[in-house]
Amino acid sequence: DQQVKQNSPSLSVQEGRISILNCDYTNSMFDYFLWYKKYPAEGPTFLISISSIKDKNEDGRFTVFLNKSAKHLSLHIVPSQPGDSAVYFCAASITGNQFYFGTGTSLTVIP
Amino acid sequence: NAGVMQNPRHLVRRRGQEARLRCSPMKGHSHVYWYRQLPEEGLKFMVYLQKENIIDESGMPKERFSAEFPKEGPSILRIQQVVRGDSAAYFCASSAEQGGTEAFFGQGTRLTVV
Numbered sequence: 659d660q661q662v663k664q665n666s667p668s669l670s671v672q673e674g675r676i677s678i679l680n681c682d683y684t685n686s687m688f689d690y691f692l693w694y695k696k697y698p699a700e701g702p703t704f705l706i707s708i709s710s711i712k713d714k715n716e717d718g719r720f721t722v723f724l725n726k727s728a729k730h731l732s733l734h735i736v737p738s739q740p741g742d743s744a745v746y747f748c749a750a751s752i753t754g755n756q757f758y759f760g761t762g763t764s765l766t767v768i769p
Numbered sequence: 770n771a772g773v774m775q776n777p778r779h780l781v782r783r784r785g786q787e788a789r790l791r792c793s794p795m796k797g798h799s800h801v802y803w804y805r806q807l808p809e810e811g812l813k814f815m816v817y818l819q820k821e822n823i824i825d826e827s828g829m830p831k832e833r834f835s836a837e838f839p840k841e842g843p844s845i846l847r848i849q850q851v852v853r854g855d856s857a858a859y860f861c862a863s864s865a866e867q868g869g870t871e872a873f874f875g876q877g878t879r880l881t882v883v
Binding site for chain 1: 804812813814825828874876877
């Protein structure tokens, strides 16, 4: 039972353009959402998070948007850089419980 | 402040042997999560522990797998009588509080069963 879904396994974007990674969830009890970035043979690295009381959180080139009514969140990277090429996982949690991860989207930024 | 430390990074075991994976959380973190990533798949939750307690083990296979987080020392994920299907990358993460904060991951242990 996949409670967090990333329906696009891969995404290719030209350098300098915007990358938009999407994530859907099914459990309305989730109250904290996170994005992680993962390079091959390394552990996931925390990127950005958002609480359910907000609908947007920005950190430099990275912005996460949360649409609670649609149970959807997205990560925007602008401008995209070749070093952003990695697998991106979204995750969700209910305060006090485990983190649920999506299956990941592999982003390739083309120079 | 060292990050989450996992060892070994690579572990090779023959079928039927035992595998022990260790995870030392970040300093000050008392919550540990174990995840498994099978080839071409995402991160699958296995178990969530606090010091000396298993909080949620709903993702753990019913047999052969166990986890502990003792009062002193690292968290241990133990796989008995390994089979080829146990070959995967096992990641440990730690957090300071229950939910509501980010979890920080170690670099993982890649288990290969031959």
